[in-house]
Amino acid sequence: MSMEPVVEKKTSGFVRCLRWLALGVVAMVTIVALFYAVENFRGKLAWDNYRKSAEQRGLVLDFAPQIPPEVPDDQNAASIPLIEAWFDPRLRPKGDPTLWPDLFDRATSLMASDRDKSKRHLTDLVAWQQALADADLNTKGNKKIVRRNRTPHEQAVAATNVLATLQVYDPALAQLREAMKRPHSRYPVDYNVEQPFAILLPHLANIKRLCSFLSVHAAANLAANNSDAALQDVLVALHLVDSLESEHFLINYLVQVACLQLAAQAVWEGTVQQRWTDAQWKQIQERAERLDFLRGMQHALDTERAAGITTIDWVKARQSGRRFQALGEPDALANGGINSLGFFSFAPRGWWDMEKVSYARIFEKNLAPILAGLKTGTFVDVPGELHGDGLHRGPAAVWHHEVIASLLLPALDKVHRKAGMAQALADEVVVACALERARLADGRYPQSLAALTPRFLPQPRRDVMTGQPLIYRADANGYVLYSIGWNQQDDGGRPGKTMFDDKDGDWVWQVPATAQFE
Numbered sequence: 001m002s003m004e005p006v007v008e009k010k011t012s013g014f015v016r017c018l019r020w021l022a023l024g025v026v027a028m029v030t031i032v033a034l035f036y037a038v039e040n041f042r043g044k045l046a047w048d049n050y051r052k053s054a055e056q057r058g059l060v061l062d063f064a065p066q067i068p069p070e071v072p073d074d075q076n077a078a079s080i081p082l083i084e085a086w087f088d089p090r091l092r093p094k095g096d097p098t099l100w101p102d103l104f105d106r107a108t109s110l111m112a113s114d115r116d117k118s119k120r121h122l123t124d125l126v127a128w129q130q131a132l133a134d135a136d137l138n139t140k141g142n143k144k145i146v147r148r149n150r151t152p153h154e155q156a157v158a159a160t161n162v163l164a165t166l167q168v169y170d171p172a173l174a175q176l177r178e179a180m181k182r183p184h185s186r187y188p189v190d191y192n193v194e195q196p197f198a199i200l201l202p203h204l205a206n207i208k209r210l211c212s213f214l215s216v217h218a219a220a221n222l223a224a225n226n227s228d229a230a231l232q233d234v235l236v237a238l239h240l241v242d243s244l245e246s247e248h249f250l251i252n253y254l255v256q257v258a259c260l261q262l263a264a265q266a267v268w269e270g271t272v273q274q275r276w277t278d279a280q281w282k283q284i285q286e287r288a289e290r291l292d293f294l295r296g297m298q299h300a301l302d303t304e305r306a307a308g309i310t311t312i313d314w315v316k317a318r319q320s321g322r323r324f325q326a327l328g329e330p331d332a333l334a335n336g337g338i339n340s341l342g343f344f345s346f347a348p349r350g351w352w353d354m355e356k357v358s359y360a361r362i363f364e365k366n367l368a369p370i371l372a373g374l375k376t377g378t379f380v381d382v383p384g385e386l387h388g389d390g391l392h393r394g395p396a397a398v399w400h401h402e403v404i405a406s407l408l409l410p411a412l413d414k415v416h417r418k419a420g421m422a423q424a425l426a427d428e429v430v431v432a433c434a435l436e437r438a439r440l441a442d443g444r445y446p447q448s449l450a451a452l453t454p455r456f457l458p459q460p461r462r463d464v465m466t467g468q469p470l471i472y473r474a475d476a477n478g479y480v481l482y483s484i485g486w487n488q489q490d491d492g493g494r495p496g497k498t499m500f501d502d503k504d505g506d507w508v509w510q511v512p513a514t515a516q517f518e
Contacts, residue, residue: 036348043350043357050357054364059302061360063196063310066303068246071186077179077243078187078203082172086202087188093202100172100206103165104213106135112144118495118505120268123219125158126150132165152223159223166217173217176210176236185243195314196307197408204255207244211237211259218266227275231283234270237263238287245296248303250410253296257422260291264429271432271511278437285433293422294464297415305363308408309356315404316352320345354401362405417486420464421500421507424483427461428509431470431481435511445474471506483507 054061073079085095094102110131114121124147131145150158187203218233241263244256267284270276276284315323397403431449434456438446446452449472453460463470463483471490473480480493486502496505 036350039348040350043348043353046357047353050360054360059305059364061306061309063303063306066248066299066306067191068186071184075182075184077182077185077239079182080175080179082175083203083206084188086206087190087200092200093205095206099175101168103132103135103168104216105209106138107131108212110134110145112146114147117498118501119508120265120499120510121147121149122155122269122272123216123265124148124150125155125162125220125223128216128220129158129161129165132162136165155223156225159220162216162220163224163226166213166220169213169217173232173236176239177232180236180239184246185239186246187243189247194317195311197311199249201247201249201251204244204251207240208255208258208262211240211262214240215262215266219269222266222269222273222275225275227277227280230266230270231276231280234263234266234284235287237266238284238291242287242290248296248299249307250300250304250415253300253415254418256296257293257418260293260422260425264425267429267432268509268511271436274436274439276436278440281433281436281440285430285437288426288429288433289458291422291426293419293426297419301367301415304410305360305367308359308363308404311408312352312356312359312404316349320347320352351401355404358401359405359408362402362409366409417502420486421502423464424507425500427464427470428481428483428507431457431461431472432509432511435479435481445479447474448472478511481509481511 051061060066071079082095082099085091085099086093088095094100094105107128108131111127127145127147134145189199189201189203191199193199214233214237218230218237221227221230221233237259241256241259244252244259267288270284317323397406431452434452435445437456438452441456449457449460449469460469462468465483465485465488471480471482471484471493473493482493483506484490485496485500485505485507487504491504491506493508493510494505495501495508496503500507
């Protein structure tokens with residue numbers, strides 16, 4: 001029996017190409033899958049290691065602990081109709097106009113800015129009288145109303161008219177004064193938002209507006225010799241400053257600093273006119289002693305870091321490209337010609353973990369000199385510009401995972417300077433109150449600040465810039481009290497171009513015996 005020869009079938013070139021193509025696809029898929037697996041593992045490991053190290057050093061990286069606790073309405077000073085209206089979606093951002101008319105806002109828009117920003121001046125009540133009258137009549141002038149020095153008689157007459165015009169705000173002020181008696185303040189902010197930077201804070205502009213109003217209202221009450229009413233204005237303003245302490249957003253902190261400056265103006269006018277009693281000065285002093293802007297800065301920066309990390313987690317969760325675009329296109333990518341929607345939609349999830357590591361490390365690096373300056377006397381250790389220092393740009397920002405850092409990292413050095421100024425001002429307010437109490441008790445200002453402790457001042461207030469006592473000189477006309485300011489140089493009580501210039505001059509609180517700063 002014979003066997004037929006086996007004929008081997010030849011595979012066509014097309015089939016061989018298909019096989020190689022299939023193998024290539026499988027290899028490519030395997031490589032891509034391996035790349036994603038490695039990058040995801042590498043990112044998770046890097047974040048886990050950083051987080052463990054950070055928590056061992058006491059850093060708080062989660063946003064949830066930064067949310068202020070709930071407060072029962074009967075203990076919450078922010079639980080009043082005036083404030084709740086600010087958060088009503090139908091009434092945002094200014095709230096209910098029947099509770100807070102826009103008359104004062106319109107008058108403010110008619111006032112020219114102060115030309116001399118280096119010194120404090122008594123509030124020009126004559127100018128405010130004109131501005132309020134024009135605003136009430138909806139008069140639109142081409143020129144802003146310029147503030148000038150006025151005689152005590154002119155101020156007193158104008159004060160009566162200003163207070164009469166501002167009576168429409170009396171119901172709102174009554175709400176605030178009554179609410180002040182409650183022990184806590186927790187604004188009705190909706191924290192139930194996926195990413196922290198989307199949280200709405202409509203109360204901040206309104207609180208600043210309130211403090212501006214209270215500063216003018218207090219000045220009018222002082223000029224009209226309504227000492228008790230002026231005291232209430234100042235206490236409400238300081239209460240509003242203190243109420244922002246529970247919210248640790250960076251923007252809250254900056255508004256708190258601005259509101260302190262407005263409240264301090266009213267306190268200064270009280271010292272110039274010598275209107276209050278020892279008991280009243282003590283109330284202002286005790287309220288001002290609560291303010292700690294060094295601790296507040298630490299809280300604000302911790303919250304800013306936690307908000308950034310939580311935002312990266314929000315981007316990572318789903319639709320990464322679209323969520324990233326919602327944050328805004330950073331120059332680091334736009335200048336590099338990278339389409340973030342397409343690129344980040346397919347980026348490994350581990351890259352977002354590495355973005356968190358980079359953001360946290362860069363934040364910590366920038367924060368280190370500021371933390372060294374939290375102790376009184378070392379503020380000058382902070383370099384000039386921290387924001388963006390050493391960050392990669394263009395495609396390099398992607399490969400080094402610094403895209404979010406270039407987008408969200410705040411200008412930390414400016415916060416540090418605000419903190420130094422605010423703490424110096426808070427200390428000057430406290431010491432000024434103690435000086436007034438000493439004057440009332442002894443008939444004159446003391447020759448040194450040492451005489452205030454412990455009778456009028458529990459413990460000495462030191463210059464936040466140097467750690468040394470604030471500089472003080474008394475004479476027959478009053479006194480000069482100052483911090484040496486950012487230039488670390490005693491300029492003899494000479495201010496810079498502004499009262500808190502960050503380049504030149506001292507930070508001065510001066511009280512003459514006359515009713516007008518000369």
